[in-house]
Amino acid sequence: MAGAKTLLLGLGNTILCDDAAGIMVAREIGRLLDGGSIDCMEASCAGWRLVDILSGYEKAVIIDAIVGSGAQPGECCRVIDKCGAARSLRLCSSHGMGMDEAIALARSSGRPMPEHIAVYAIEVVNPYEFGEAITPEVAVRIPAIARQIIDEEKLLS
Secondary structure: OEOEOEEEEEEOOOOEHHHHHHHHHHHHHHHHHOOOOEEEEEEOOOOHHHHHHHOOOOEEEEEEEEOOOOOOOOOEEEEOOOOOOOOEOOOOOOOOOOHHHHHHHHHHOOOOOOOEEEEEEEEOOOOOOOEOOOOHHHHOOHHHHHHHHHHHOOOOO
């Protein structure tokens, strides 16, 4: 829980095929890091509900599925504009505020939020259909995506 400096958060739903990609990558990173000082968590929420999870951490790395970014299935990129150019399935909620607004509100009310928040988006094929299997073109990339995020975020140092 909060107290560790860094949170690794995989977002998604494990019964909606590719929507689980963020969770699967977070699990792989957790396995590769073998515990350590990084908290690895999973969630299937958006907006204000993320504030409770993020509160108290210095750094957060969030991994989520994305559709229609123009990238190839299984391609992962760091998202600068969290809710702009690319549409995340969890970070922007059509039923409430998005992550950016929730974090801004939390900070303005004095809630301790991470200073550094990195969001990674994995282009997926099928995030809407019920099923516990990720499509092969996304599944095969999970180990490489995990290594990419570890390297880019310097999670081993």
